[in-house]
Amino acid sequence: MSSTEQGVKKAADLLRQGATMLSDACPQCGLPLFRLKNGNVVCPNHGKIYLVKSDEEENKVRKNITMDQVEDILINNLYYFSSKVKEDPNDVDSVMQIIRYLDAIERIRKVK
Known part of the structure; x- marks a missing residue:
């Protein structure tokens, strides 16, 4: 299974767990980012991501x-x-x- 397929599988798992898909993409792999119920933003491939505005x-x-x-x-x-x-x-x-x-x-x- 390729890393892209694994990322898509993890993304589907995140959605099933109640995460929200964001319009932002991971700067490293391009997959969509997800906001977990606890407020953390994660990439299915790389884990926790920090979104900064300044x-x-x-x-x-x-x-x-x-x-x-x-x-x-x-x-x-x-x-x-x-x-x-x-x-x-x-x-x-x-x-x-x-x-x-x-x-x-x-x-x-x-x-x-």
Whole structure:
């Protein structure tokens, strides 16, 4: 099954689930975009899409996406060091890293 056929199948599934087809098309693949019941706009091929009307709005969305990505990286590293502390509870360096990651995550969430 080609990617276009898969996109059409996913689009049909979205419609069956109650999504609304929009007049806008995905800038990457050209398939129509859909608004879900929760308000998110999605492409059947690429997932969530952000519609922006101005450069200022685009910059805000890019900032939020970047902050989310950084937060995900910090959380993954937090899990890694947490597992190291479980193996060796006396590993002071890992405990200090956990504290640093928690502080960084807290700062990012304040900025958002």
